[in-house]
Amino acid sequence: MNDDLYKPFLLRIETARDEAPDVRTFRLKFADEGERVEFFRRYRVGMFGLYGVPGEGESTFCVASPPTREGYIECTFRKVGRVTQALQDLEVGQALTFRGPYGSHFPIDSWKGRDLLFIAGGIALPPMRSVIWNILDRRAEFGKVTVVYGARTTADLVYKHELAEWAARPDMTLVTTVDPGGQTPDWKGKVGFVPVVLKELNPAAKNCVAVLCGPPIMIKLTLPVLSALGFSPKDIYTTLENRMKCGVGKCGRCNVGGVYVCKDGPVFTLDELSRLPAGDM
Amino acid sequence: MKTIEIGRFSDLAQALSTAGYRVAAPVDDGGVVRFKEWTKGREIALGAVPVDSVKDFLFPRSEVVARFALEEAGAFTPVPVERFAPKTVALGVRPCDAAALAALDAVFNWDYRDGSYNARRAATTVVSLACAKADAHCFCISVGGAPDGTAGADAILRPADGGSKLVFEALSDKGRLLEAMVSDGQAVPDAPAALKKRFDPAAVGRWLAANFESPFWKEAALACLGCGACAYACPVCHCFDLQDESDRKECRRLRNWDSCGFGLFTLHASGHNPRPDQSARWRQRVMHKFSIYPQKFKTLACTGCGRCARLCQAGMAIAETCERIEALGR
Numbered sequence: 297m298n299d300d301l302y303k304p305f306l307l308r309i310e311t312a313r314d315e316a317p318d319v320r321t322f323r324l325k326f327a328d329e330g331e332r333v334e335f336f337r338r339y340r341v342g343m344f345g346l347y348g349v350p351g352e353g354e355s356t357f358c359v360a361s362p363p364t365r366e367g368y369i370e371c372t373f374r375k376v377g378r379v380t381q382a383l384q385d386l387e388v389g390q391a392l393t394f395r396g397p398y399g400s401h402f403p404i405d406s407w408k409g410r411d412l413l414f415i416a417g418g419i420a421l422p423p424m425r426s427v428i429w430n431i432l433d434r435r436a437e438f439g440k441v442t443v444v445y446g447a448r449t450t451a452d453l454v455y456k457h458e459l460a461e462w463a464a465r466p467d468m469t470l471v472t473t474v475d476p477g478g479q480t481p482d483w484k485g486k487v488g489f490v491p492v493v494l495k496e497l498n499p500a501a502k503n504c505v506a507v508l509c510g511p512p513i514m515i516k517l518t519l520p521v522l523s524a525l526g527f528s529p530k531d532i533y534t535t536l537e538n539r540m541k542c543g544v545g546k547c548g549r550c551n552v553g554g555v556y557v558c559k560d561g562p563v564f565t566l567d568e569l570s571r572l573p574a575g576d577m
Numbered sequence: 578m579k580t581i582e583i584g585r586f587s588d589l590a591q592a593l594s595t596a597g598y599r600v601a602a603p604v605d606d607g608g609v610v611r612f613k614e615w616t617k618g619r620e621i622a623l624g625a626v627p628v629d630s631v632k633d634f635l636f637p638r639s640e641v642v643a644r645f646a647l648e649e650a651g652a653f654t655p656v657p658v659e660r661f662a663p664k665t666v667a668l669g670v671r672p673c674d675a676a677a678l679a680a681l682d683a684v685f686n687w688d689y690r691d692g693s694y695n696a697r698r699a700a701t702t703v704v705s706l707a708c709a710k711a712d713a714h715c716f717c718i719s720v721g722g723a724p725d726g727t728a729g730a731d732a733i734l735r736p737a738d739g740g741s742k743l744v745f746e747a748l749s750d751k752g753r754l755l756e757a758m759v760s761d762g763q764a765v766p767d768a769p770a771a772l773k774k775r776f777d778p779a780a781v782g783r784w785l786a787a788n789f790e791s792p793f794w795k796e797a798a799l800a801c802l803g804c805g806a807c808a809y810a811c812p813v814c815h816c817f818d819l820q821d822e823s824d825r826k827e828c829r830r831l832r833n834w835d836s837c838g839f840g841l842f843t844l845h846a847s848g849h850n851p852r853p854d855q856s857a858r859w860r861q862r863v864m865h866k867f868s869i870y871p872q873k874f875k876t877l878a879c880t881g882c883g884r885c886a887r888l889c890q891a892g893m894a895i896a897e898t899c900e901r902i903e904a905l906g907r
Contacts, residue, residue, distance in 0.1 A: 299692030302642035302819065302830065304654065350645040350653045350828035353821045355846075372725040390651055393643075512849075538851065539843050541819045544689035546836070548816030549843050551849070551861075553789060554869040559688065573789040576861075577851055 301544055304348060304393035305331045310368060312388050315454040316447075319419060320373040320384050321360070327391065332366075338397055339363045341404060341426045342535065342563040345396025345531035346543050347371060347383060355379035355538045358423035358562075359397060362430035363568050372422035372454060398543040400563045402427050402533060411439040415518060417490055417510025418447050421454050423562075424509050424536055432468070441468040442499055446490040446514070449478035471497060491517040501526035507533045519566065536561050536569075536577070552576045579745035580737065580762030586623065590615050592758045593666045600704075601634050602668040603627040615668070623669050623706060626715075628884065630674040630812035631667045635697045636681065638723075638809075642693070643830035647823065655750035662696035666755065669706040673717045673882035675729035677812035678703070683874035684815055702751040705730035709740060709768035714883030716896045718772040722880055725769040776899040778867060778877055784906035785868035789860070793905060796897055798859035800891040805836030807885035807895075813866070813878045816842075837861045863898055 307324035315321055326332035330472045341362055348354035355377070362368035374382045386392060404427065414429060416424045431438050443462060447453045453472065462470040472485035481486075486493050490510065506527050508518060515534065522532055538550040538557045550557040553573040581589055590600045598614040605622045612627040612634075644656040662665050682698065685691040706717070707725035717723060727733055732752030734743040742764040747753040807812040818835040821828050835842060838858050844850045870878035879895065886894035 299690045299695065300658075301689055301691055302832065303655075304643060347828075348821075350647065350830070351821050351823040353830075354819060380846070386651065391653065393645075500810070537845075539845055541817065541835075546684055546689070546691065546815070547818070548837060548865070549835075551865075551869065553864075554872055575790055575857070576655060 301542070301546075302395070303356075304346075305335070306391050306394045307369070307394045309386055309388050311385075315372060315456070316419075316452045318375040318384075319372060319454055320375075321370055321455075322383075322386075322392075323361075323368050323370050324392070324394070324403060325368050335369070335397060336363060336366045339369075340397075340401030341430045342401040343399050344543070344562060345369075345371075345394050345398065346540070347379075348393035348395075349379060349382040349386065350381035350393065353379045354393070354395070354541075355383065356537075356543065358426065358535075360422040360425050362426045362433060364430055364433035372419075372425070374419050388420065395543060399558055400447075400561055400564050402431060407568045408437045409439060409503075411500070411504040412441050413499050413504055413506045414441075414443045414444045414445075414511070415490060415494060415506065415508045416443070417514040418452055419454065420509035420511070421445055422533035424507060425455060425458070427507060428462075432465075435467055439503065442469045442471070442497075443468065444473070444490060444494055444497065446473040446475070446493065446510075447478070448475045450474050450480045450483050450485075452478070473549065489517070490514050491521045494518060494521050496522075499525065501528075501531075505531050505533065509535055530565055532566040533563060534566065534569070535563050578761065578763055579756060579759040580764045581734070581743045581745060581759055583623070583741055583743060585742070586621050587619075589758060590621060590668060591617065593755070594669070596758070597664060597682040599663045599665040600668060601631065601665060601734075610655075611669075612670075612674075621669065626671055626712075626882065626884070626887075628810060628881070628888070630677065630810075630884075631670045631701075631703065632674070632677065632681065632812045632815075634665060634667060634701060635678070636685075636694055636815060638834045640693065640832045641829045642819070642832045645828040647826055647828055653828065660693055660696050662693070662700045665697070665701045666704060667701055668704050669734070670703050670730065671713075671882065672705050672707060672724060672726040672728070672730070672733075673880040674812045675703050675705045676717070676722050676726055677882075678729040678873065680870065680876050680878050680880075681815060683876060687874070697895045698885055702731045702755065703729060704752070704755070706743075707733055707735045708770045709736040709767050711772050712883070712887075714757060714886045714894065714896075715770070715772060715881065716775050716883060719775045719896065719899070720778055720877050720879050720881040723769065724772060735766045735769075735797035737766045740767060769893040775896055776903045778871075778899070780869055780903045780906050781867050781899045784902050785864055786872075789864070790906075791905075793902070794856045794860045797901070798854075798856040800893050801838065801855045801859050802840050802891050803840060803855050803858065804890070805838045806888045806890070807862070808836035808838060809894075810884040810888050812880060812882055812884070837865070859893075863895065863902075866895070867899065 306327035346354040541547040866878040
């Protein structure tokens with residue numbers, strides 16, 4: 297194994313797409329074929345990477361494309377700080393640095409034959425999008441697939457063209473919603489907060505795995521709905537995002553109690569999270 | 578028996594230097610004793626615990642981990658980084674600082690192995706100096722160490738004949754390589770420093786595991802200024818930051834020491850901070866050393882050197898915190 301831990305790969309931007317205000321998606325090609333092969337040997341959905349611009353630094357976020365598409369990786373991220381600003385300023389053809397994949401993954405092989413319920417809010421769809429595409433690329437292995445996706449306004453919904461594609465697919469159910477007041481006149485989806493929409497949808501918990509990612513307030517209000525529907529904490533998955541520098545369990549800042557989000561996470565079940573100190577999140 | 582006259586100690590440093598080693602030792606640096614690279618003519622100060630430790634030579638406070646040549650219009654080319662791991666002898670390392678190496682080895686090698694740390698570790702021979710004296714801040718004996726402990730050392734020097742000589746004892750193959758540079762002699766080793774056990778780290782760990790939420794933390798951290806001096810002086814603390822530093826032609830990606838005591842350490846880009854106040858940060862420091870680390874690596878992340886307490890301008894002392902925690906657990 298390479299023990300030069302902070303030496304990054306180079307990825308070149310093949311395409312760039314604006315998803316929502318301040319949110320952009322890059323499709324990235326590996327500069328080196330050996331590094332591509334090594335990446336996909338290790339990559340599973342849910343893992344993350346450190347994307348960097350020399351002179352500005354590195355920023356941590358998920359890989360938004362599935363391991364079933366081995367020619368490239370995609371990432372979708374919001375401009376919130378200096379590094380993400382510098383990354384969004386890059387243009388097609390330019391290179392960025394990348395380290396990864398790091399962290400734990402969604403154990404989708406153990407979900408075979410089960411129904412899957414994905415619940416995402418706002419910018420939290422990208423970490424889940426890799427899982428959804430991974431499942432859809434291996435569609436026959438899983439039961440019913442339902443996606444509930446909400447954002448504050450219609451403009452804030454990411455992957456709009458893919459949402460249309462998912463809505464048209466007969467082998468999955470997509471429910472989109474925006475917060476009251478966030479709808480445009482031509483909006484065809486639901487209007488309402490994610491927990492309320494989920495309650496109305498009333499999905500069956502039997503033999504179903506739920507994946508939940510979103511802003512803390514959405515998570516907080518959605519968990520009681522899932523519990524009431526009968527989902528066990530062991531069947532509810534989510535991801536934690538803490539500030540990270542190394543990604544490999546050394547720099548000492550992403551731990552929640554004794555758990556390192558970079559190595560033990562970012563994917564956790566609700567059951568695992570319930571054993572961590574809430575005061576450290 | 579191998580012995581060295583204390584007055585001729587620099588001769589050993591000189592012999593090592595001549596043999597091609599980089600020599601690190603406690604030296605007087607304008608009135609402050611620091612563990613630094615020794616150069617000819619420099620006096621070695623064996624009498625005081627240096628403010629920094631051998632950690633600096635294995636995990637430097639700033640290190641280039643990646644380098645890029647910057648070109649036109651945002652283009653760049655990676656430039657290979659040469660690994661800096663010269664053959665080194667660390668002379669006069671305190672037993673507490675040598676004991677800290679087990680904790681550093683653990684974190685730099687769990688799962689992902691840190692090549693630059695390991696290269697320097699392999700290239701370094703640690704020659705400890707047993708302590709004949711201890712001050713009020715020393716507490717190695719409370720955390721599994723001893724003033725004449727040999728953990729992490731390749732050789733140990735024991736004060737003898739009332740402090741006028743040192744007895745050299747090799748403890749590993751690396752240490753035995755140095756034997757030829759020390760002459761034969763006779764001396765009677767002095768008694769190591771006498772220290773009282775102040776607390777039981779296992780009892781502290783048990784209380785910590787059950788008391789993440791406790792009013793104790795608010796009160797215990799009141800004096801903390803968040804300056805980070807404790808982490809910078811600690812022989813075990815290893816938290817770091819990665820930062821880019823660039824001029825027009827080149828970017829250097831640096832690994833710099835950092836501290837969990839700083840407010841920015843865990844601050845998210847969103848503005849959320851999981852550890853929003855000093856009490857959460859002090860709790861992290863104590864938890865990491867006495868609960869998280871022992872659970873993960875079966876070793877404490879504190880060796881009782883007392884540097885943090887010696888330096889703290891607010892009078893905070895981790896040994897005192899541990900004593901209070903042990904009392905709370907009774």
